[in-house]
Amino acid sequence: MSDAPANSSSDNQLATTVEVTVERNVGKPLLRCCFDSAEKYVYAAGQDRNIWKISLSDNAEKGEAAQKELVTELQAHEGWVLALATTANGQTLLSGGSDGRLIWWSLEGAQPQIVKQVDAHQGWIRDMALSPDEQLLATGGNDGTVKIWDVREAKLLQIIKGHPCHIYRLTFHPDGKQLISGDLTCHIQCWDLDSGKSLRELHTPSLHRIDKNHNLHLGGTRGLTFDESGKYLAVSGLRAAPNYLGGEVQPGNVILDFAKGEVHKEQKTKGNLATVPWESFFIGDQTLMVAMGGKEGGHLVFWNLDKEDEFYAFKLPDAARDMAFNARKNRIATAHEDGKLRISTLKIG
Amino acid sequence: MKKNYHCGSAEHLLARRSFLQNTCVAGGSLLFSGGLSGLASAGELATGQKKLLIIFLDGGLSQLESWDPKPGTQEGGPFRAIQTSVPGLNISELLPYTAQQMHHLAVIRSLQTTENDHTPAKYLLETGRNLKEGADFPYLGAAAASRLEPADGDLPPYVVIQTSSYHLGHGGFLGSRYAGVNLVRGKPPRNLTPPEGLAAEEVRRRIALRGMLDQRLTRSRRTADTEAYASSYQMAERMSRKKDVFDLSQEPEREQERYGTHDFGRHCLLARRLLEAGLPCIQVRHRAYDSHFENFNIHLETLGEFDRTFATLMEDLHQRGLLESTLVAVMSEMGRTPKINNQMGRDHWTKAWSMVLGGCGIQAGAVYGKTDERGMEIVDGKMNQADLFHTIYSAIGIDATESFQVGGKDIPIAEPVHGPIEDLLT
Numbered sequence A: 001m002s003d004a005p006a007n008s009s010s011d012n013q014l015a016t017t018v019e020v021t022v023e024r025n026v027g028k029p030l031l032r033c034c035f036d037s038a039e040k041y042v043y044a045a046g047q048d049r050n051i052w053k054i055s056l057s058d059n060a061e062k063g064e065a066a067q068k069e070l071v072t073e074l075q076a077h078e079g080w081v082l083a084l085a086t087t088a089n090g091q092t093l094l095s096g097g098s099d100g101r102l103i104w105w106s107l108e109g110a111q112p113q114i115v116k117q118v119d120a121h122q123g124w125i126r127d128m129a130l131s132p133d134e135q136l137l138a139t140g141g142n143d144g145t146v147k148i149w150d151v152r153e154a155k156l157l158q159i160i161k162g163h164p165c166h167i168y169r170l171t172f173h174p175d176g177k178q179l180i181s182g183d184l185t186c187h188i189q190c191w192d193l194d195s196g197k198s199l200r201e202l203h204t205p206s207l208h209r210i211d212k213n214h215n216l217h218l219g220g221t222r223g224l225t226f227d228e229s230g231k232y233l234a235v236s237g238l239r240a241a242p243n244y245l246g247g248e249v250q251p252g253n254v255i256l257d258f259a260k261g262e263v264h265k266e267q268k269t270k271g272n273l274a275t276v277p278w279e280s281f282f283i284g285d286q287t288l289m290v291a292m293g294g295k296e297g298g299h300l301v302f303w304n305l306d307k308e309d310e311f312y313a314f315k316l317p318d319a320a321r322d323m324a325f326n327a328r329k330n331r332i333a334t335a336h337e338d339g340k341l342r343i344s345t346l347k348i349g
Numbered sequence B: 001m002k003k004n005y006h007c008g009s010a011e012h013l014l015a016r017r018s019f020l021q022n023t024c025v026a027g028g029s030l031l032f033s034g035g036l037s038g039l040a041s042a043g044e045l046a047t048g049q050k051k052l053l054i055i056f057l058d059g060g061l062s063q064l065e066s067w068d069p070k071p072g073t074q075e076g077g078p079f080r081a082i083q084t085s086v087p088g089l090n091i092s093e094l095l096p097y098t099a100q101q102m103h104h105l106a107v108i109r110s111l112q113t114t115e116n117d118h119t120p121a122k123y124l125l126e127t128g129r130n131l132k133e134g135a136d137f138p139y140l141g142a143a144a145a146s147r148l149e150p151a152d153g154d155l156p157p158y159v160v161i162q163t164s165s166y167h168l169g170h171g172g173f174l175g176s177r178y179a180g181v182n183l184v185r186g187k188p189p190r191n192l193t194p195p196e197g198l199a200a201e202e203v204r205r206r207i208a209l210r211g212m213l214d215q216r217l218t219r220s221r222r223t224a225d226t227e228a229y230a231s232s233y234q235m236a237e238r239m240s241r242k243k244d245v246f247d248l249s250q251e252p253e254r255e256q257e258r259y260g261t262h263d264f265g266r267h268c269l270l271a272r273r274l275l276e277a278g279l280p281c282i283q284v285r286h287r288a289y290d291s292h293f294e295n296f297n298i299h300l301e302t303l304g305e306f307d308r309t310f311a312t313l314m315e316d317l318h319q320r321g322l323l324e325s326t327l328v329a330v331m332s333e334m335g336r337t338p339k340i341n342n343q344m345g346r347d348h349w350t351k352a353w354s355m356v357l358g359g360c361g362i363q364a365g366a367v368y369g370k371t372d373e374r375g376m377e378i379v380d381g382k383m384n385q386a387d388l389f390h391t392i393y394s395a396i397g398i399d400a401t402e403s404f405q406v407g408g409k410d411i412p413i414a415e416p417v418h419g420p421i422e423d424l425l426t
Helices: A064-069 B016-022 B042-046 B118-127 B140-148 B200-220 B224-241 B253-259 B263-276 B295-319 B385-395
Strands: A016-025 A030-035 A041-046 A051-055 A071-074 A081-086 A092-097 A101-106 A113-119 A125-130 A136-141 A145-150 A155-161 A167-172 A178-183 A187-192 A198-203 A209-211 A216-218 A223-226 A232-243 A248-257 A262-268 A276-283 A287-294 A297-304 A312-316 A320-325 A331-336 A340-348 B051-057 B081-083 B090-092 B105-111 B158-162 B181-184 B281-286 B326-331 B353-359 B378-380 B403-406 B409-412
Touching: A016 A312, A030 A081, A030 A331, A030 A340, A041 A081, A041 A331, A041 A340, A081 A136, A092 A125, A092 A136, A101 A125, A136 A167, A136 A178, A145 A167, A145 A178, A167 A223, A178 A223, A216 B295, A223 A276, A232 A262, A232 A276, A248 A276, A248 A287, A287 A320, A287 A331, A297 A320, A297 A331, A312 A340, B051 B140, B051 B263, B051 B295, B105 B385, B118 B140, B140 B158, B140 B281, B140 B385, B158 B263, B200 B224, B253 B263, B253 B295, B263 B281, B263 B295, B281 B295, B295 B326, B326 B385, B353 B385
Parallel strands: A030 A320, A081 A125, A125 A167, A276 A320, B051 B281, B051 B326, B158 B181, B158 B281
Antiparallel strands: A016 A340, A030 A041, A041 A051, A051 A071, A081 A092, A092 A101, A101 A113, A125 A136, A136 A145, A145 A155, A167 A178, A178 A187, A187 A198, A209 A216, A223 A232, A232 A248, A248 A262, A276 A287, A287 A297, A297 A312, A320 A331, A331 A340, B081 B090, B105 B353, B326 B353, B403 B409
């Protein structure tokens, strides 16, 4: 980031600070992570195909051997685990993988136990999302379908078809009546959950193009998240790719006014950071936070939704590949390529 | 041994290849107006003649996402391995159609080469030799064409089918006579049809006049250039009789759909038609394997396109009896690192990588060489590009211990000391 210090907050925004407070070394490059509801553990998926249950207990700080005891390996998938979620009641962990398998894990015993597993999709499950009331789970992936599941009964309720290519991201509208899905071409579909019909399609053309030289798609919906009121939908992706194959890509967000279906703001990083957005969340109704990792390392980047450039960027010790918030949104878990899970505390204002 | 007039001058670079691409054929309208199909005489030309089809995957195919998967390891990536038509042989799940054709192919899992950058690596895998100043080796297709060219072929002996004009199938010291004719996006050389309104008799008279002038010039100033020009005109004239072979619209729509309605599909369908028509050496290039970034998404796209098309081509070559005389090589200039970088990419890797051969002279279903469980090291059957070239030449009946004669010097067809891998040969 050439135009701003790595860890900086501009004067006209609320003071924002991020501090890495916990570091756990799993020893395997990590891909995904999520908190359990009690914040005692983080579940992280590794490049070795396993899920790792990582204790956040304070007495786990000392020594490598002690740390290893606080990391438990869960084997079940025959591919990378690309989607992870826990329920707020603390009873269930859900995992979806590149093997197309969807697994329900019970968290009620000392160690997670598989309750049910289904071959849910043809090809990768790239993302999953829980409805606001956590009654429903949506999954989507390379077969271009969205599937809606009853979380408690572990039962398929609905299959929604309509994407011609890989689905990258899913999110529920805060009203719980619509599901939003974004694909490789950054076409955003809005589905009515009652009927399974498409209500409309939103476009974010700045985040996708075809590289005619290589005949490759340059795109992918990398982040998809609503603000708390459901007024704005943030779509994160790659706004430019001077050298796609070489990783010279630049992240961007498109803030959509969801009611109007119009672009509210196109956002970029000040220095055209060469990195990839992997996950995004709103903090309140004004601040979008995106976790990034790539050629220029790892960052947590904060935008005001009305501004083109970020107001704060925190440089992480390594490239982040996923981010999860706790319920109060003051702790951030990040999964890293160097095999470490990091917990950061966030203070705004 | 074919004679070689090449003196190394720059003028040699202008010859048949560029001529075929850039000039018109005034003659021949009387010959193709009857709609003589290139395929009509294909069987006659194809019978017994050895051929070489190179599918070059530009940028460096990941061996872990193709021929040597390592599922369940930290380096293995997100894809699973699947069974193939050869019992005990598994390849990446990205190649489900190709998996059903593996009984026609042999897998090499133990290539080790030395060049880690694209330009020298491509030279190495295209010529079998290291790129050195002053060296001017012919590409594999050109070298093979010089030995496989039929005496009376109506088509150029070597073509390169691709989406750009970047790569030209260099003829090296063999000169432009054997350089690959570049068929950009599968289009035939331009101007195979004479100018509109030119009467057949006029065409005939022009050809006769040009022939007379050629003979006069040759008598007084015979050089490699003049011979190349004359041969280029003659080839262009003969090609015009076969122009239909380049016309994919003559294929039923169902056939075009089987191959895929994308460039690579069209290019492989064209390759099949050209092989049937007796063209001895073809290279089809497929792009975008240099996946330093998002290796897995990129291989999903590229191999998703490659797989069905390649499997269809193999099936057709087998069904039509062409595999018995055609060696198919699926090559790259390098492999990709087992280690996954922080951009979900794989970088260049030459220590232990893979490719496949199949068809003419190749032991179908063979698996040669082995890497360790993470794909980091070769544990059995290490071979390099020289061994590979000897094997390919041997399979198509070329004695690679013989030499090209260049400026009074003998230059071995393939790197001496090395030899073919007998386990890969029938």
